[in-house]
Amino acid sequence: MVLLQLNFMDIDVLVIGAGASGLMAAWQLAKAGKKVKVLEAADRLGGRIHTISATDGTGVIELGAEFIHGNMPVTQQLLQEAGLTFYNVHGSMWREDEGQLKQEDQFIPGWNELAEKMRALEDDMPLADFLHQYFAGDAYEELRTGVMNYAAGYDTANPATASTLALRNEWLQEDEAPQYRINKGYGSLINYLFQQLTAAGVEVLMQCCVKEIHWQPQRVTVTAQTGDSYIARQAVITLPLGVLQADATAQGAVTFMPSVLDKERAFQQIGMGAVIKLLLEFAEPFWLNHEQMNGKDLTDMQFLFSQRSVGTWWTQVPNHRSLLTGWLGGFHAEEFRNATAEELKEAAIASLSDIFRLPEGELNRLLIAFYAVNWTTEPFTLGSYSYATIYTRQAWSVLRQPTAETLFWAGEALYDGPFTGTVEAALVSGMQVAEQLLAG
Ligand SMILES: Cc1cc2nc3c(=O)[nH]c(=O)nc-3n(C[C@H](O)[C@H](O)[C@H](O)COP(=O)(O)OP(=O)(O)OC[C@H]3O[C@@H](n4cnc5c(N)ncnc54)[C@H](O)[C@@H]3O)c2cc1C
Numbered sequence: 525m526v527l528l529q530l531n532f533m534d535i536d537v538l539v540i541g542a543g544a545s546g547l548m549a550a551w552q553l554a555k556a557g558k559k560v561k562v563l564e565a566a567d568r569l570g571g572r573i574h575t576i577s578a579t580d581g582t583g584v585i586e587l588g589a590e591f592i593h594g595n596m597p598v599t600q601q602l603l604q605e606a607g608l609t610f611y612n613v614h615g616s617m618w619r620e621d622e623g624q625l626k627q628e629d630q631f632i633p634g635w636n637e638l639a640e641k642m643r644a645l646e647d648d649m650p651l652a653d654f655l656h657q658y659f660a661g662d663a664y665e666e667l668r669t670g671v672m673n674y675a676a677g678y679d680t681a682n683p684a685t686a687s688t689l690a691l692r693n694e695w696l697q698e699d700e701a702p703q704y705r706i707n708k709g710y711g712s713l714i715n716y717l718f719q720q721l722t723a724a725g726v727e728v729l730m731q732c733c734v735k736e737i738h739w740q741p742q743r744v745t746v747t748a749q750t751g752d753s754y755i756a757r758q759a760v761i762t763l764p765l766g767v768l769q770a771d772a773t774a775q776g777a778v779t780f781m782p783s784v785l786d787k788e789r790a791f792q793q794i795g796m797g798a799v800i801k802l803l804l805e806f807a808e809p810f811w812l813n814h815e816q817m818n819g820k821d822l823t824d825m826q827f828l829f830s831q832r833s834v835g836t837w838w839t840q841v842p843n844h845r846s847l848l849t850g851w852l853g854g855f856h857a858e859e860f861r862n863a864t865a866e867e868l869k870e871a872a873i874a875s876l877s878d879i880f881r882l883p884e885g886e887l888n889r890l891l892i893a894f895y896a897v898n899w900t901t902e903p904f905t906l907g908s909y910s911y912a913t914i915y916t917r918q919a920w921s922v923l924r925q926p927t928a929e930t931l932f933w934a935g936e937a938l939y940d941g942p943f944t945g946t947v948e949a950a951l952v953s954g955m956q957v958a959e960q961l962l963a964g
Contacts, residue, residue, distance in 0.1 A: 527901050535898065536758065537558050538562075539561070540778070541571065542563075544950035544954065545950035546934070547954070548951045549955070551717055560727070572909070574588045576712070576931040579805055589947050602713060602716070608933045610704040613841070614703070616825055618824060618829070619829045620832075621831070623878070631827075648689040650683070650684055671702050673835075680854045690874070690916070712786065725800075732748045737781070739931055741930050742931070744931065760933075761932070761933055763776070765796045766906025777901050784927055790918075793915035797909060798853070799853050803893075804894055807846065837879075857898075859900065865894075924960075936953060
């Protein structure tokens with residue numbers, strides 16, 4: 525009992541989760557003089573940011589977040605502070621159809637007409653309903669399919685529930701926005717935040733899977749799977765939405781005592797996507813061989829789309845690395861939910877073989893490393909990133925209210941700005957929750 529009391533006196537705020545949001549919140553709180561401890565379930569920091577080194581030593585491989593989608597103020601400010609550099613990513617877009625590769629200039633066929641109708645929309649509705657209302661009939665079949673695939677692929681969203689107004693905000697501001705990659709990868713940003721926390725005396729505990737949070741005003745007792753308990757006046761919860769939506773039997777699920785029913789209901793009103801990211805390192809960038817590509821010059825190719833089972837691919841342009849990234853988003857990821865790594869590899873190679881008209885044996889011979897990350901089944905993530913449904917605005921207002929000035933809520937899913945589902949969203953949410961707690 526005496527020991528518990530000492531612990532209580534020791535820590536002001538427990539931050540649950542050491543992704544971008546949790547680390548940012550912890551840092552802001554520590555800077556303001558709060559005594560903070562961070563509890564993280566995994567054996568590494570960063571959550572959905574996971575940067576590793578390429579086998580061939582040519583750079584980094586991003587198993588999770590990869591791009592800075594536009595001019596994102598908080599991310600870019602933090603990079604600058606950390607002395608980390610980033611570079612502009614630009615290249616051409618290609619589509620494969622029945623073995624023919626052709627260059628395209630729009631992600632979605634009929635983009636201009638779509639943008640016009642989206643701009644004019646006043647009342648929100650799910651994307652699928654919007655398409656059926658404004659783009660009905662055979663003439664628009666290609667547009668409807670393109671838009672559904674884009675929402676599923678890029679936003680990893682379910683078109684049946686995704687908010688058209690939210691997608692409008694995101695798509696229209698991102699159209700033509702510059703894209704960047706961080707030279708040393710997003711992991712370098714996580715390392716920077718960790719260094720700042722260490723310097724500020726904040727302890728970050730890994731392999732500390734929180735199972736129960738007992739709370740009463742101004743007192744929180746957090747129990748981890750290890751049996752250890754931690755006590756503080758307040759807690760900031762930055763768990764991924766997938767974990768918060770999961771039932772109590774899930775490995776990362778946390779039970780709140782007493783329960784926080786208003787928050788639990790609100791979590792269910794935000795959409796959580798699905799994604800599997802595949803990364804294939806080859807001995808050489810075979811797609812740059814004009815002869816093998818039937819004379820097509822793919823030097824500048826960034827994105828490549830097709831109807832194959834793994835249908836979205838990108839290269840590392842402007843860097844000519846021999847790395848191809850395959851992406852299964854939304855319903856495409858659901859189709860492969862239970863696939864093994866070997867099955868995913870076979871699907872990836874079969875798709876590339878059809879797209880580039882190269883024998884599978886040849887591609888397997890060139891393959892030097894393969895990574896498949898099914899984020900939807902990763903126990904401490906359970907999904908890709910959030911998307912707004914037509915009920916999400918209401919949910920955000922509930923989640924932004926702390927519970928009895930004791931439990932505070934953050935994470936990318938709580939961000940309501942234009943950069944939905946991004947690292948920026950996580951960082952901003954982490955900053956805002958710290959400001960909220962400090963203002964209380
Ligand atoms: C494949 C993929 C690609 C992406 N690409 C991009 C991109 O290009 N650009 C971009 O900006 N964004 C991208 N994102 C989104 C971005 O990665 C996320 O929005 C952001 O990293 C989320 O940060 P967070 O702190 O909110 O959540 P997380 O990073 O998920 O952090 C939550 C933390 O909580 C921990 N946790 C879970 N359960 C428990 C528990 N019971 N106890 C203690 N800890 C627990 C988790 O292990 C995790 O570390 C991508 C995401 C994925 C999955």
